[in-house]
Amino acid sequence: MPWLSTLIAVPVVGAVAVALLPKGADKLAKQVALVVSLVVLALTLAVTIQFSPRGERFQYVETYDWIPSFGVHWGLAVDGIALVLIALSAVLVPVVILASWHDADGTGADNPPKRSVKTYFSLLLVLEAMMIGVFAATDIFLFYVFFEAMLIPMYFMIGSYGGVQRSYAAVKFLLYSLFGGLLMLVAVIALYGIAGRNTFMFPELVGVITDPTTQKWLFLGFFIAFAIKAPLWPFHTWLPDAAAQAPAGAAVLLVGVLDKVGTYGMLRFCLELFPDAAKFFTPLVLVLAVVGIVYGAIVAIGQTDMKRLIAYTSISHFGFIAMGVFAMTADSAAGATLYMVNHGFSTGVLFLVAGFLIYRRGSAYIADYGGVQKVAPLLAGAFLIAGLSGLSLPGLSSFVSEFMVLIGTFSSEAVAGINYAVFAIIATTGVILAAIYILWMYKRVAGGPTAESVAGMKDLNGREKWVVAPLIALIIGLGFYPKPLLDVINPAVDTTLANVSVTEHQAPVPVAEQKGAGE
Amino acid sequence: MEPVEIIQHSGGVIGVAWLMIALPLLGAAILLLGGRRTDRWGHLLGVVMSLASFAVAVLAFVELLGMSGDQRRREIELFQFIPGMVDMGLLIDPLSIAFALLITGVGSLIHIYSIGYMSHDPGRRRFFSYLNLFVAAMLLLVLADNYVGLYIGWEGVGLASYLLIGFWQHKPSAATAAQKAFIVNRVGDFGLAIGVFLIWTTFGSVAYGPVFQVAGQAEQGVLTAIGLLLLLGACGKSAQLPLQSWLLDAMEGPTPVSALIHAATMVTAGVYLVVRSGAAFFPVGSTAALVVTVVGVATLLAGAIIGTAKDDIKKGLAGSTMSQIGYMMLGAGLGPVGYVFAIGHLITHGFFKANLFLGAGSIMHAMNDEVDMRKYGGLRKLLPVTFVTFFIGYLAIIGFPLLSGYFTKDGIIETAMHHSPVLGWLAVLGAGITGFYMSRMVFMTFFGQKRWAEDAHPHESPAVMTVPLIILSIGSIFLGGYLVLGNTLANWLAPAVGGPEEPIEFHFVTTPGIATLVLVAIGAAFAWMKYGRAEVPVVAPRGSFVTTFARRDLYGDAINESLLMRPGQWLTRLAVFFDNRGVDGVVNGIAAGIGGTSGRLRRIQTGFARSYALSILFGAAVVAGALLLVGNI
Amino acid sequence: MNGAIEAPTIEYGQLMPMLLVFGAAVVGVLIEALAPRYLRKAIHVPVTLLSLAGAFALIILQAVRDGVPEQASAMGAIAVDGPALFIWGVILVLAFISMLLINDDDQFVAQAAAVPGSPEEEDAVAQGGAHTEVYPLALFAIGGMLLFSSANDLLIMFVALEVMSLPLYLLCGLARRRRLLSQEASVKYFLLGAFSSGFFLYGMALVYGFAGTVDLGGISSALASVGGQDSLLYIGVALLGVGLFFKIGAAPFQAWKPDVYQGAPTPITALMASGTLVAAFGAVLRVFWVALGNLDWDWRPVMWAVAILTMVVGAILAITQTDIKRMLAYSSIAHAGFLLIGVIATGDAEQNSGSLSGILFYLLTYGITTVGAFAVVTMVRDAGGEAGHLSRWAGLGKRSPLLAGIFAFFLLAFAGIPLTSGFFGKYAVFAPAVSGGALGLVVVGVISSAVAAFFYVRVIVLMFFSEPAADGPTVALPSVGTAAVVTIAAAATVVLGVFPQPVLDLADQAASALFIR
């Protein structure tokens, strides 16, 4: 059975169904959307369970000719990396649907206009299909198609359901990403032409481009697109606007999944297709990443708007991911992949809880809050836990990934005379800054005497508990036992790095043996 | 004699040692998830869990006792944490079990005490869940068999401390103090983390066993680096200079918290870290060890000086805690002999400082949460039990002969003397100051005449609070002697941290010993004249600049503020501005630029057909010219 | 000097589609002359549509039964080769759906000669019925397009150019509303058109002077043998180019396009924007590839400059437009630039057929989407006719989400977003261009399409993200024709955006044999 095609088809069908519902049937639309997304989740679980980590690299392979004259296939398959990211999407979407139950209703303290509910939810489902597709695509052209098409539903979600600045944010988001995408398109075309294999299938293109100069140019074509998507400093300024203006649910998918396409692309395409170029540019990328980590964190501290703040923290986190990818050690890369997933969960719950607060108070400004902990302890508690995973507290999932990225980068052997330990050390200061921006925000929102504006604030209701609980459970669970994920990720990462001709997954050589070798 | 081999272990109580961590964790989980339903019996559950954990610790201890010395380092596998990097496991050895006993033992007492102390607080359940959480994290810290596990516990206790300091979130001061504690600790953790990275890259492992085995073979520079990085972490947790500033603010938390976390256990984690890694990274005479001792001495003096000027009883005790931990650090820098006294002092301090803090709590309980000693006075009649126990604690800490503090502290001082007289004498001086500020505290509180607020009706605390006090004070009396005399502790710890070549015999009459006693006596007498006999003003007088210096915590906060906070704020503002105007400015600028160009260019489209014709003609000319050019090249 | 002239052979079979269209046009004239006013439309519509459909059928027949002819017909005057057949097909399809728009009532003035607001006009309106001459005129224009794109010698090409243009000049002036604009558009188009055709003609003369023939094949062989080092030749080539660039609206010869597109009746704009462009590109390809193929090293650099200028001007000027039709005009300029990339990307036979099929596919996708877009424009009306000004489109998504949605979809297709036909169109042109060594152009192309995306997106923002104005435009209930056009266009845009393969195959076959000489 074509599992992956089904995974893509189900939400599309669901989206159409939701869109075709009669005008008044808002509640029904929500329920249908939720059910569909749960079905997708179930299917994804089935796929995940049947996936054998140590087996073939790509599994559930589906390849049909799509546009023979362009050498384009409907090529789907997953390896460990893609699988976990698909799982991430499949988990987040139902949660988001549940969380944005009233986002389009026009209820909410800042009384926004009533908007079309079914459109919103069908857009969500379309987006889910695209997200799954983009990770499952093994045909580079197909990947590009999803990569670009994905923008449209998100564009409409931001543009017609977002905050006051929404259209500015939406346009900025679309054009910025589109620009990167078009540069990538040129690279894609050139890759096809230069490789001369008359196919876009990724596995057949690995290691085909050998000329270093060509590699560099093509690398840049891909990389810039991904750097904008991720986003990496200094291509990041669209994210705070987009994330701050998007409705919380959309923001979760935007930062939690869409942006991962960028880092995923770096790991999958930039590294494997252009290994030499990747190594050549590593120092540059690491510098950008580290700057992003510190810079993002510092700017985050200075934010007055919760969602913008979270967005900037994400910029900092994406710096970690990019660093992990390009440090090219098994630990760092595996850590980066794990980071993509964990960041999805932690930022997701952070955005959602912030969304709950904003829904109640009608303002995203931190200054408008205070003493929430007193009136709505559960809400504040969820907010705190989310924040703590944001500052990657040990025992929460994000710690493991951040630790692996840092330790991996730290232990990567010096290349081109630059010892990456330095980068790791600078990046580690992000740990301190994270504590500042998260705790300070929490203090201003939840601590101190209760501001009368939040006096009557309701605590989490049943639905919202169901939104928060699974994510927090995952965060804590993976925090103490990340092995299941890592077992899926590690082989895939090893293969990737092997294609980049970097050594396999192994610990650094203990000094004892070094000494032994010395004698 | 070197530490002994670590042996894989399974079965027995040690085999299930993880219960020590799991039980309180479970307790915390139940209390947090259970919500209001558990309000009625929540605190009891907390106590039970803590006691259960204590029981396991005792049994494990007994099982360990049953083994010969070279068998006493048992390691148990738990699970693969990060495949290929970290296998989570526990190391049950004399050192860790000693800590486990202290944590669970004193911890349980404080749990019990809190039942009474927090009886009126609506958030009591939450309080106990946090306490349980702390115990679990602290146990993970000391029991883990690898540095990552330790790091997790390390930050775990940081979290618990954050939650408990900020337990009364609605008090801005509390919220701020909690945040400060966490952030300052993070600075320490930064060092610890990098230390762990370096360990991993150097030794290809983070587990104690393998690391210590090959540690000797790494280059000296690397070892020193690791040592200093770990020390930075230790300074954060144990409020050693230069990361001491958070501890005094931490007193915003409920008093039992100050007793448990910020006196008896958590703040000693730094000492644990140093002692644990001692053989590998802080060998006697190494640079790292030297720095440890210097930090220790500096802090013990600083803490003591701060203690002299505080009118807030808890802050006074906090200062003294800093100072006492300074002693432990000093000891921890002095090799096996030092370890023995450091750990010894750590244990006895755990008792008498907890005793003192709980006593202070009991006083506050009586004086409806008044902490200003200038508003106390003459309380000994009304709070007999509290007074007696507090007084025992007092004698213990000033090192009154034959009480706990006497043995362990003098031990440290003498060992220090051995290594370097300077450090030694400074330590002696510290002891003298201790004598002063502790006496000052006792006199201001229990002697002299009443200076209470009119609405104060002091009364002795209920048994649930006094009984723990009594138990602790008993410990404060005898524990030191028991541990030191006859090398009980030394022999016990030897397998874990290595023991001195020849057994230590404790000399009762030594120059430094005498000197210490004299200085302490002088200090006490001085305190008597100033605060016992003389009238104590209710409002603190403008003291000399020395006093202000002490009152302002040696300007620690001022320094942080001017060196870190303000520049930090500026940097933040700058960065935000740069991001909006600079980076984003460029982006929007390009867009605006294109728009502007468009706006100007469209003016060319004048609407006059003849101008269009002109453009065509012009274009034709250009095209023709270009072609001619190209063609005739 | 014996008077024996052998009779010319004319392959009527191959030319039948074109002849059918012209025939229908003539019939139309007769109808105008003979049929009573109230009947005319009733007769015109079936005649016109049937002739177009029939012509299309004939093309299919030709392609299926006889296959693609090997050499030019009508004494080498007209080349009915693969590309020609494909382009004819495209033109006929576009013309057919444009016709459905033209059918729509009250687009055309009752009596062109009557002064607006004068009594004559009123009773002309009273007598009912628009100018039915539009049908024969349009048919003549369409016939001209067919001829233009398949002319195999410059003289025929010139005649075709005029046959195509003259009716369009008139049609531009026939808008029922905003007469002044319409007439102005007509005058401008006419004067400039005539002016440019003058250039074309002079260029033709000079080329003839060099080659001694106006037959495309002849010119090419002359170039091959002599190897052009003749200034007059270069000037001639330049002037020929000017004429053609004018028709496709390449910068700096684009000035007429916005004005004319804005002023002309929207259905006619649709016809011009789709049909004329396609035909003109057919001619451009023939002239530059067939006749001047041996001169490509000389004209390529110039063409580079023109292409770049066209793309940039089109994209940048469109940003600040406030009239929807004007904006679409600039967008069509930009697209002409993209297509020029394909024209430049020549090389060996394989390369050429690659580029050619890309261009053919692009022409089809762009044409259909364009007609659809203009069809939507005709439906958004307010008091004074079509609501041209963009500000009037604010909040359309709230008033009639379906229409706005479709229009947004067309715009995304223009922007070249994947899963729309526009994306594959661009790809089909860009991909061969890269292998053809025009990477630089492609980069410029993608950058300017990123810029272009901005103004397409801007319209979407207006329609969906801004609140509707109180007295916003009403969406006219579409006539069957208009509805059909929108539906067809939307469907085509989707289908070609998801399963382009069949049409791509067609284009490949058409392009495989390249042009016959």
Added chain:
Amino acid sequence: MTTHYLVLSALLFAIGAVGVLVRRNAIVVFMCVELMLNACNLAFVTFARQHGNLDGQLIAFFVMVVAAAEVVVGLAIIVTIFRTRRSASVDDANLLKY
């Protein structure tokens, strides 16, 4: 000797082109266009002579026919706009711009 004719035709063409640019009256502009066409005719005839084949001559006839058709259409348009605007100046018609 054909060069002179070519120069002449070029001159005529140039005059025509310039005329289009400088004259306002639509009719005159249109006449200038016609002049350009006739310049072309001259060129064709000359080249026909040069090459000694009849194509050029023949083309000239075609051009005349086309020109005639153009006149018909052109005058119609110009007259219409004259009737509405009461002016034949091409410059008056510039509502469509920018």
